[in-house]
Amino acid sequence: MIQNDKRSGGIQLKVDIQDAGLGKKIIRIEIPPEDVNAEFEKAYEEVRKNIDVPGFRKGRAPKNILRLRFGEYIKNEVIEKLVPPAYEKAIEDSKLDIVGSPDIYPPIEQSIFSTNAELQDDLDKEEIPEILKQEFQKNNITISDKAVISVTIAGKKWILIDGRKRYIISKNNGATFVQLDELLAKENEPLIFEISVDVKPPIEIPDYSLLEIDKSDVNVTEDDVKEYIESLREQSAIYDPIEDRPAQEGDSAVFNYRITYEDKTKYSQSDISIDIGKADEDIKFKEIHQALIGMKPGEEKDITFTLPEDFSDPEFAGKEVSFHIELKGIYKKQLPELNDDFAKEKGSENLEQFTAKTWNELVEIRRREKRENQEAELMSQLIEKTQIDVPESLIESRVEKLTESAKDQTFTDEEINTFRDFSAKMIKREWIINEIIERENITVDDEELEMEIQRMAISRGKDPQKYKSQLEATNRINELKNSMLREKVFNFLIEKASVKKGLIV
Structure with missing residues (x-):
């Protein structure tokens, strides 16, 4: 005190x-x-x-x-x-x-009344105990049937609202106190x-050397480059409609589907596109691929199969469902030839230059992915090694923000708990980063900020001064500065962390 x-x-x-x-x-x-x-x-x-x-x-x-x-x-x-x-x-x-x-x-001494009756179980259920209504009555206050109660802190504090009157109900030293929610002058x-x-509780950051990450550089093989180039060809594919035969392996199919379980439609979607795989390929939902073979556009078919155990909705994982298919069209996929013309379409002079450029791009992509994984791993270890108790009210406030954009949607207890865990983790992340910034005196000066704005402007093909004015007009300068601070924090942590055991760098 x-x-x-x-x-x-x-x-x-x-x-x-x-x-x-x-x-x-x-x-x-x-x-x-x-x-x-x-x-x-x-x-x-x-x-x-x-x-x-x-x-x-x-x-x-x-x-x-x-x-x-x-x-x-x-x-x-x-x-x-x-x-x-x-x-x-x-x-x-x-x-x-x-x-x-x-x-x-x-203050609690301005309470209207107090009682030693055990009320917290009912209050935590957001129910108004009859004995509480009787206590109000003894003090010449009638609580209407429209009164509602909400939990502020389970087992400790509640708010009762009856029309324009608000009452604070709190438990202190075994007794329950009731007071008007208004100050008296x-x-x-x-x-x-x-x-x-x-x-905010004190935060003890662990020894940075106790953190372990993979510090090796990325390894991009020739096969990786070929696979990536093949994905670029897929993105440039041309689809020719097929009208003179039914669907077969290798075709691209566009269809609508409807999943029914216990005679009720659970999922439906339109204009789904897949490449029909071969029967011996390791593909998910193989039954759908097999059902499409032999169908013609406009035809419909019903099949029954068991959803995989890792299905996205656990309620139906491993369950047998009915699957209705309506085939809308089949197409022959034509990939562009891998030659100098394709390379020129992608901004290179010839195929050799395109391949080299693609390799460099893929290296950068893998390095960004590696960096993201390092940051996630570092933060996971820091959260695990740092004891931080986040106040419940702060978590609840974050959950409200996460769910307020979907006011018409009802969330399950499991989903709310997921939101709570995510909110607590994000708060811990922010606190840990801020603690390291303060502890290690990490800063971003005006010159660094200007250079980053110029870099971003040039990469976007914009005039640096005009781009800076846009950032200022939308109040994004501080956002950029904070992003740069976070990047410096992780640069520092990566440098200080130990190499993960078992890895050769």
Whole structure:
């Protein structure tokens, strides 16, 4: 617990910071009565000057009349003037590395009532216990049937909303407390409120030499180049329609399909294109290839087969399904000749130059892939070797962002857990990278930034100054700088990491 008296804009604040569990702090702030009274006086004077009160000359209405008629407005004005600068100052002076948004609420001693009844099981199910309604009734508050409850922290904190009223329900030292979710400002009394914040935990980066990666250069063989060139020929293929015979091995087929399981359509797709493989080839969904052989455009066929165990949807993996095929067309694929003309179409003078150029391109592609694998491996090891507890509220906030673009879609618990794991991993990644940047004093200076902008502009065939202006107009300069910082971090880690055992470099 940390206690301090801090001054905010001439106001002497009493600040108390307490641990509140994993990655959480509670900052309790008390603004003394004399400062509360001073703000009330300003609010009274402002209302007195600007609002006509019947029966009184403008600027002459007494305080008791203003309090009676505009009390709620004046109270809110006092809170609005005092609270934001007070909590901003308290957070700034706390030196805590706060993540996410702070949660401001009244202190627990301002509770309407408390009870020792066991309520948390029902509350965690987002159900309002009958005994809780009875406690409200004892305090002359009726909870309507439209009231809803939501979990803020399972087993500890909940929010009950009934119309325009919000109540905070919290468990503390075995008792359950209920309070209005609004701050109270009264004349001649201190204004007390609490801030719940998530705090970034200290991060201990392991010895970089404990990280192990493959540092060998890529090896591009002649066969690799031939295979890559063949894929380029495939991309330039011409498809001639076949109308005088049924489909056979080697043809390209375009078809619609529908998968039915237990008499219900589960998947359907149109205009699927595949090259019909040979019966002895190791191809996936061989039954479909075999079914297409002998079909003519316009024909339909139903087959039954068992989906593989590694099918993308685990619900149907290994299940027997009905597969309806509607063949739309068959085509003969014509590959371009591999000669100087093909090379010229790809921007080279002749086939020899094209082959050499392709080899260089493939080396660069493999090196980029290698770099991506190194970065992924390094980060996986860092996350594994670094103990980081990410606050739940931060994970939930990330999950909300991931799912908000698909509001009409319902996600399974398994999918939500996948989002949670991904969010936690991304937060850890960001924190680790930032910690290394700070620890190793990694920077990107203006000259480096300018050179990278020029390089990017030239590679895109654009004027560097105009390209820079575009980046500035779309607020992407910082994004670029952060990308360069991340690249420097991984350059540093690759240099410091050990060579993976068992590999010869």
